Amino acid sequence: MEKILVRKSNPLKGHVKIDGAKNSALPIIAASLLGTEDIILEDVPDLADVKVILKVLEKLGSEIEYLDNETVKINSSKLNSYQTPAKLMAQMRASFLVMGPLLARLGRTETHMPGGCAIGTRPIDLHLKGFKALGAIILENTDYIGAKAEKGLIGQVIYLDFPSVGATQNIMMAATHAKGETIIENAAKEPEIVDLANFLNKMGADIKGAGTSSIRIKGVNKLYGCTHQIIPDRIEASTFMVAAAISKGDVYIDNIITSHIRPVIAKLREIGCTITEFENEDRVRVIGPDKPKGTKIKTLPYPGFPTDVQAQFMALMTICEGISKVEETVFENRFMHVDELLKMGALIVTEGKEARIAGVPSLKGANVRATDLRAGAALILAGLVAEGTTAINDIYHIDRGYNNIVGKLRNLGANIDRIED
Numbered sequence: 422m423e424k425i426l427v428r429k430s431n432p433l434k435g436h437v438k439i440d441g442a443k444n445s446a447l448p449i450i451a452a453s454l455l456g457t458e459d460i461i462l463e464d465v466p467d468l469a470d471v472k473v474i475l476k477v478l479e480k481l482g483s484e485i486e487y488l489d490n491e492t493v494k495i496n497s498s499k500l501n502s503y504q505t506p507a508k509l510m511a512q513m514r515a516s517f518l519v520m521g522p523l524l525a526r527l528g529r530t531e532t533h534m535p536g537g538c539a540i541g542t543r544p545i546d547l548h549l550k551g552f553k554a555l556g557a558i559i560l561e562n563t564d565y566i567g568a569k570a571e572k573g574l575i576g577q578v579i580y581l582d583f584p585s586v587g588a589t590q591n592i593m594m595a596a597t598h599a600k601g602e603t604i605i606e607n608a609a610k611e612p613e614i615v616d617l618a619n620f621l622n623k624m625g626a627d628i629k630g631a632g633t634s635s636i637r638i639k640g641v642n643k644l645y646g647c648t649h650q651i652i653p654d655r656i657e658a659s660t661f662m663v664a665a666a667i668s669k670g671d672v673y674i675d676n677i678i679t680s681h682i683r684p685v686i687a688k689l690r691e692i693g694c695t696i697t698e699f700e701n702e703d704r705v706r707v708i709g710p711d712k713p714k715g716t717k718i719k720t721l722p723y724p725g726f727p728t729d730v731q732a733q734f735m736a737l738m739t740i741c742e743g744i745s746k747v748e749e750t751v752f753e754n755r756f757m758h759v760d761e762l763l764k765m766g767a768l769i770v771t772e773g774k775e776a777r778i779a780g781v782p783s784l785k786g787a788n789v790r791a792t793d794l795r796a797g798a799a800l801i802l803a804g805l806v807a808e809g810t811t812a813i814n815d816i817y818h819i820d821r822g823y824n825n826i827v828g829k830l831r832n833l834g835a836n837i838d839r840i841e842d
């Protein structure tokens with residue numbers, strides 16, 4: 422088993438280039454099932470989760486070819502199966518995103534309950550409610566879910582009880598071939614939704630309003646090929662911004678869209694960071710403060726503070742002066758990193774969806790476990806400022822969402838290694 426070892430490091434310095442967004446690449450790769458011609462995707466991040474969804478597509482009959490490290494050609498003209506491979510589906514929740522495209526293109530899908538990070542019960546009722554509203558019949562038992570619409574789907578107004586990212590994407594993809602117009606009300610507004618809509622529109626779909634809470638999709642008969650560049654990963658960018666802050670460093674974060682990370686910039690400024698934005702340049706410079714001050718964050722759907730940056734921010738808060746507060750409103754079980762941070766000497770008390778963090782002068786290295794993807798990133802950040810060595814186990818979670826985080830941090834001067842245990 423591999424481990425990551427982090428030792429107390431000097432302030433990070435230099436430039437880091439952010440990759441394409443995992444959470445954009447996954448739905449866009451799933452949406453490629455809808456096209457009948459070559460699709461070229463650029464800036465596809467080299468991640469375990471991306472490899473899984475590409476394998477799912479291959480099993481369904483798509484042809485996949487890497488043109489270079491970050492450019493993938495997908496051709497789904499020979500799509501021949503509506504049954505998804507159980508083993509692969511169990512590895513990641515986002516694999517469920519193939520359901521919408523399969524239903525739209527083949528009028529049928531059979532799949533298994535998706536896996537992924539255990540950060541809550543993560544039901545899929547809103548996805549299914551959407552498919553049902555479009556006229557699909559849902560067939561469900563404990564580990565199997567199917568949907569059928571042999572005569573095709575029919576456009577409807579669908580209200581989401583919660584602006585779920587995955588449900589918005591799945592319904593949007595299913596509705597591309599529905600008869601008439603579908604309107605998703607209380608839709609998620611994340612940048613990854615806009616990226617997916619832009620991609621589908623390039624393929625010939627008719628989608629308006631992505632990025633607002635009301636998305637209108639007019640069904641079309643066919644979707645074609647296109648070339649599309651995946652947007653930069655705002656969560657990876659935020660992680661490196663926190664790395665600069667926690668290490669009192671001076672880091673340029675390159676290849677980002679600043680407007681996507683507004684809440685993170687605002688909160689880092691509250692903590693005392695100096696953040697410089699550059700006109701017409703896709704970068705920010707983050708200088709960490711000598712004495713970071715505690716603050717409050719509350720996770721919310723976009724444009725609120727992202728739940729995917731909560732753990733990393735909590736790592737930073739453990740060494741901020743005074744009391745900090747975190748309220749997690751998106752997932753009900755996203756404090757698994759707390760126990761690991763406690764092992765490192767942090768002072769954190771949780772109650773329900775709230776955590777209070779009393780800043781300590783320093784953390785100490787410990788043997789910890791990446792309990793989920795972002796928790797793993799948080800422990801790396803904490804390890805940068807902890808006395809001694811922090812050994813992080815179960816790093817396969819980290820590989821799901823960060824490409825070469827060890828190499829990128831080493832380039833910035835971090836004392837970090839990946840070793841075979």
Ligand code: UD1
Binds near residue numbers: 583
């Ligand atoms: C996506 C992201 C994930 C991020 C999350 C919230 C991808 C691949 N993953 O996950 O990194 O943390 O958005 O920003 O893009 N819910 C229901 N019923 C449903 C669907 C969701 O109750 O049918 C609930 C979930 O349990 C959760 C909340 O809604 O509490 C948010 O989930 P959702 O927005 O769907 O997240 P994902 O799409 O799974």
